[in-house]
Amino acid sequence: MSSIRVNPETLSVLDRPNSYIGKTVPRPNLERLLQGRATYVSDMELPRMAHVVFLRSPYAHAKILKIDATAAKQMPGVVAIVTGKELSAVITPWVGVLSHLKGLKSAPQSALAIDRVCWQGEAVAAIVATSRATAEDAAEHVAVEYEELEAVTDMRTALDPGTPVIHASLGDNLAFERIHDAGAVDKAFAEADAVVEADFIFGRHTGVTLEPRSVVADWNAAETRLTIYQGTQAPHMVQNIAALHLGLRESQVRVVCKDVGGSFGIKVHIYADEMATYALSKLLRRPVKFVADRVESFNTDIHARDHRCKGKIGVKRDGTITAFEIDDLTGIGPYSMYPRTSAIEANQVVNLVGGPYTSKNYRARARVVFQNKNVMCQYRAVGHPIACSVTEGLVDLAAMKIGMDPVEIRRRNLIKDDAYPCGSPSGLRFEQLSHHASLSKIVEMMDYQALRAEQVTLRKKGIHRGIGIASFIEVTNPSAAFYGVGGAKISSQDGVAVRLDAQGSVICQTSITEQGQGSESLTAQIVGSVLGVSMDRVRVVLGDTDMTPYGGGTWASRGAGIGGEAALQATKILRKNILDVAAVILQSTPADLDIANNAVVNVSDGAPRIELNELARIVYFRPDTLPPGTRPELMATKHFVPREYPFAFTNGVQAAWVEVDTDTGFVKLLKHWVVEDCGTIINPQLVDEQIRGGVVQGLGAALFEKCIYDERGQLTNANMADYLVPMSGEMPDIDVGHVVSPTRESELGAKGAGEAGTAGAAAAVSNAVNDALQPFGAIITEIPLTPQVILTALGRI
Amino acid sequence: MTGPVTISLDVNGERVEAQVLPRLNLADFLREHLKLTGTHVGCEHGVCGACTVRVAGEIVRSCLMLAVQANGAVVETIEGLSDSGEVADLQAAFRDRNALQCGFCTPGMLMAAQDLLRENRKPAREEIREHLSGNYCRCTGYQAIIDAVENTARARMELKA
Numbered sequence: 002m003s004s005i006r007v008n009p010e011t012l013s014v015l016d017r018p019n020s021y022i023g024k025t026v027p028r029p030n031l032e033r034l035l036q037g038r039a040t041y042v043s044d045m046e047l048p049r050m051a052h053v054v055f056l057r058s059p060y061a062h063a064k065i066l067k068i069d070a071t072a073a074k075q076m077p078g079v080v081a082i083v084t085g086k087e088l089s090a091v092i093t094p095w096v097g098v099l100s101h102l103k104g105l106k107s108a109p110q111s112a113l114a115i116d117r118v119c120w121q122g123e124a125v126a127a128i129v130a131t132s133r134a135t136a137e138d139a140a141e142h143v144a145v146e147y148e149e150l151e152a153v154t155d156m157r158t159a160l161d162p163g164t165p166v167i168h169a170s171l172g173d174n175l176a177f178e179r180i181h182d183a184g185a186v187d188k189a190f191a192e193a194d195a196v197v198e199a200d201f202i203f204g205r206h207t208g209v210t211l212e213p214r215s216v217v218a219d220w221n222a223a224e225t226r227l228t229i230y231q232g233t234q235a236p237h238m239v240q241n242i243a244a245l246h247l248g249l250r251e252s253q254v255r256v257v258c259k260d261v262g263g264s265f266g267i268k269v270h271i272y273a274d275e276m277a278t279y280a281l282s283k284l285l286r287r288p289v290k291f292v293a294d295r296v297e298s299f300n301t302d303i304h305a306r307d308h309r310c311k312g313k314i315g316v317k318r319d320g321t322i323t324a325f326e327i328d329d330l331t332g333i334g335p336y337s338m339y340p341r342t343s344a345i346e347a348n349q350v351v352n353l354v355g356g357p358y359t360s361k362n363y364r365a366r367a368r369v370v371f372q373n374k375n376v377m378c379q380y381r382a383v384g385h386p387i388a389c390s391v392t393e394g395l396v397d398l399a400a401m402k403i404g405m406d407p408v409e410i411r412r413r414n415l416i417k418d419d420a421y422p423c424g425s426p427s428g429l430r431f432e433q434l435s436h437h438a439s440l441s442k443i444v445e446m447m448d449y450q451a452l453r454a455e456q457v458t459l460r461k462k463g464i465h466r467g468i469g470i471a472s473f474i475e476v477t478n479p480s481a482a483f484y485g486v487g488g489a490k491i492s493s494q495d496g497v498a499v500r501l502d503a504q505g506s507v508i509c510q511t512s513i514t515e516q517g518q519g520s521e522s523l524t525a526q527i528v529g530s531v532l533g534v535s536m537d538r539v540r541v542v543l544g545d546t547d548m549t550p551y552g553g554g555t556w557a558s559r560g561a562g563i564g565g566e567a568a569l570q571a572t573k574i575l576r577k578n579i580l581d582v583a584a585v586i587l588q589s590t591p592a593d594l595d596i597a598n599n600a601v602v603n604v605s606d607g608a609p610r611i612e613l614n615e616l617a618r619i620v621y622f623r624p625d626t627l628p629p630g631t632r633p634e635l636m637a638t639k640h641f642v643p644r645e646y647p648f649a650f651t652n653g654v655q656a657a658w659v660e661v662d663t664d665t666g667f668v669k670l671l672k673h674w675v676v677e678d679c680g681t682i683i684n685p686q687l688v689d690e691q692i693r694g695g696v697v698q699g700l701g702a703a704l705f706e707k708c709i710y711d712e713r714g715q716l717t718n719a720n721m722a723d724y725l726v727p728m729s730g731e732m733p734d735i736d737v738g739h740v741v742s743p744t745r746e747s748e749l750g751a752k753g754a755g756e757a758g759t760a761g762a763a764a765a766v767s768n769a770v771n772d773a774l775q776p777f778g779a780i781i782t783e784i785p786l787t788p789q790v791i792l793t794a795l796g797r798i
Numbered sequence: 799m800t801g802p803v804t805i806s807l808d809v810n811g812e813r814v815e816a817q818v819l820p821r822l823n824l825a826d827f828l829r830e831h832l833k834l835t836g837t838h839v840g841c842e843h844g845v846c847g848a849c850t851v852r853v854a855g856e857i858v859r860s861c862l863m864l865a866v867q868a869n870g871a872v873v874e875t876i877e878g879l880s881d882s883g884e885v886a887d888l889q890a891a892f893r894d895r896n897a898l899q900c901g902f903c904t905p906g907m908l909m910a911a912q913d914l915l916r917e918n919r920k921p922a923r924e925e926i927r928e929h930l931s932g933n934y935c936r937c938t939g940y941q942a943i944i945d946a947v948e949n950t951a952r953a954r955m956e957l958k959a
Contacts, residue, residue, distance in 0.1 A: 027896070028893075031892075034904055035880070035898065035908070036836065036877065036880040036889070037837065037875065038836060038877070039836075039901055040835075043838075044829070210900075210936060211934055212902045260900070262840075262900050262901075263900045263902060264900075265936070294842060295840070295841040295842060295843065517899030517901065517937050687896060690896050690899065690938060693939035693942070695939075697938075697940065720843060720845075721843065721846055721934070722843065722845050726934065727940075728931045728932075728934070728940075729930045729940040731931075732927075732940050732941070734941055735941055758939075
């Protein structure tokens with residue numbers, strides 16, 4: 002690219018000289034991770050730090066009659082043993098509701114159970130000792146007497162009159178219900194040539210972050226200040242909640258988030274045991290560390306999905322979809338999680354079903370019920386895998402019914418690419434999507450016709466392969482519509498402060514957080530590009546409520562779109578401020594100057610005029626040499642939040658090519674394709690790897706992952722040997738393609754990309770398996786697609 | 799409880815003597831006693847592979863081995879392999895391919911990958927997938943890791959050619 006620019010102010014950051022936007026560059030923070038020199042919370046030690054271990058209920062539902070810690074308290078190294086009642090002196094209970102989810106109810110939850118436990122794994126006592134091993138030893142000597150109560154485990158009977166009500170004060174086990182009716186659904190079904198119904202079943206699963214949840218809480222009684230070191234996606238949210246329930250001002254709580262060993266939505270919530278750890282530090286006036294072990298992770302990290310959804314679709318012979326209808330049921334455990342609530346997933350399902358299609362007739366009911374199992378809440382792609390599997394499963398069943406190709410029925414019903422802006426029957430607003438361009442692209446990438454031919458040939462040899470297609474929409478860049486309007490103090494804006502240091506390098510503080518997605522990289526890429534400095538001159542600081550602007554953090558695919566735009570806007574101001582002072586120093590005008598390659602240059606010929614380190618030297622150390630009245634400001638701050646659209650919807654399509662062994666029931670994933678549209682792509686490699694990682698989490702749900710509870714509410718596979726996740730041996734290569742429709746809400750134009758992979762992967766695989774099994778007349782609408790499920794459907798067992 | 803036992807071993811080229819309880823596992827010994835926190839603990843039951851280290855030249859799950867069993871042994875961790883430069887090319891390949899996101903599995907993954915490349919100079923893609931199938935990665939979906947190992951194998955072959 003030429004460095005000669007006629008008027009750099011009119012250029013977007015996308016086409017400035019030496020822009021990093023749209024380029025694959027390595028993440029700046031990788032070396033410490035590669036050398037084993039990162040700092041995860043589980044690595045941290047502080048002087049006088051004690052370790053807490055939680056004694057957890059072996060019952061799903063029981064009264065706590067007595068806790069006897071006399072013997073345990075005498076053991077050497079034991080600092081304290083604290084019960085729920087004792088801890089309630091320092092921390093107040095909470096209720097996980099949001100006012101915009103009308104009718105959502107939940108019961109007060111305490112940091113440690115008081116009088117009653119409501120799920121297997123709920124903490125009943127905290128054992129604090131000088132080492133974790135000592136605390137574990139002591140825990141074995143704490144005697145708890147329980148009176149077991151009947152456990153509510155089956156969501157299908159949770160609302161029956163004969164089923165015990167878990168929280169008597171709530172009157173029943175219904176946490177939330179939403180009913181939606183748009184268009185003329187009954188008429189649309191009556192006018193359809195075929196109506197297809199199916200029951201979709203989704204296994205309860207969890208995120209399995211490789212680093213378990215970890216906290217070090219450090220109450221300094223002299224400073225009356227609590228520092229929380231925690232692997233969290235939302236440091237300011239944790240600050241707000243900790244302060245609120247410990248009776249502190251937010252300024253008395255600092256949350257520091259260093260390296261995080263996986264999050265995926267698991268680490269965006271407030272967990273009772275983490276709250277207990279904060280409270281214990283305050284109570285005991287010393288640092289306290291909690292690191293969940295793997296069994297605790299399975300029993301207490303939020304679970305997700307676990308939906309049973311009846312679906313119905315009407316279709317005409319020409320392929321026109323006339324209506325969708327769903328009735329969704331989900332069980333969320335005994336409490337709605339705090340502060341984001343456990344009604345969001347079901348609410349999303351209602352919002353998203355049928356979303357890619359033109360049909361305006363849509364009826365939905367979603368019910369969210371309490372049960373005596375671990376808590377459920379938002380995990381990567383919240384609600385999307387359910388909505389996508391139901392929608393795309395129904396579309397394929399409709400196509401099958403009328404004998405139409407799955408690609409063709411989508412071509413006839415997906416919203417046209419030139420129809421935007423438009424809305425969905427559930428009330429969603431779409432700025433610009435690209436379903437048709439995406440579908441065309443994936444058909445080409447996978448060579449659809451050749452695969453169909455191969456499928457036919459192989460069938461004759463008794464090899465059963467299938468193709469599954471799944472179009473999807475995805476919520477990204479959420480505004481205050483997600484949580485703020487419901488009363489949760491979860492920021493939807495993010496802020497970035499950027500400053501030139503005394504050697505001409507840049508320090509950038511951002512409120513978005515890093516858990517491996519590449520937040521640090523994309524921020525440095527934007528700052529470097531907009532300012533005109535090389536990335537190695539940009540240091541990004543994040544994850545510290547004392548050090549960064551106030552903001553939401555990294556969740557709901559918002560980091561690049563919201564935090565990235567804040568970085569862009571802040572850097573534009575810094576650039577202007579630098580050019581203003583440069584013009585003074587150089588006796589030029591700002592319009593004649595630009596910044597490129599770490600120096601102020603002439604716009605006219607690109608010739609370097611002054612290095613940024615020299616400019617910084619003058620400003621910081623020799624301001625006396627500047628003309629009177631010159632007051633340079635080499636730091637700038639901007640915040641950004643989307644205002645026009647509540648969410649920046651993205652879209653895409655996935656395709657799976659699978660082989661089903663009809664003797665063993667095993668599914669082999671041969672190949673997977675994704676085309677998605679996240680708007681402006683800041684770093685293609687990071688986007689592709691977010692997609693691939695997201696797909697594989699979706700494939701886990703499709704084939705392997707399920708928290709298996711027995712009828713008494715006991716989780717029977719709470720370990721990594723029995724709870725299966727995708728491993729390298731079973732995973733396919735995944736081809737990723739893009740269509741780019743930037744959002745016009747921001748100058749950057751970026752939408753989110755972190756959840757698209759998870760949104761549609763299971764739907765594509767399910768459709769592929771059903772496609773493979775067509776000759777057998779077997780239709781499966783349940784995941785995970787275990788050999789047992791497949792062989793049962795085939796009538797083999 | 800049995801009292802502390804004296805052990806003596808070589809860790810990343812340093813002679814180490816320590817008093818440890820017999821029940822202490824090697825992962826906790828490395829992390830808590832020697833502060834070598836690059837060895838990560840993901841499951842503590844030998845499944846996830848995050849704690850993979852090299853003992854007497856063989857990769858082991860350090861959560862499944864007791865510290866006392868390492869008495870007299872040569873133990874190598876990610877810090878040692880990083881400082882010696884043994885896996886510098888592999889680390890660079892991981893960086894260039896973004897074969898890590900949160901990085902928690904990475905030290906164990908590098909250990910396992912280097913073990914494969916020492917035994918098999920030209921592994922097929924499926925062999926790489928198979929060899930790493932005892933190491934969980936929850937972020938990447940594995941493809942970038944397989945690519946990085948494949949690229950490293952190819953580069954090492956070219957270097958030798």
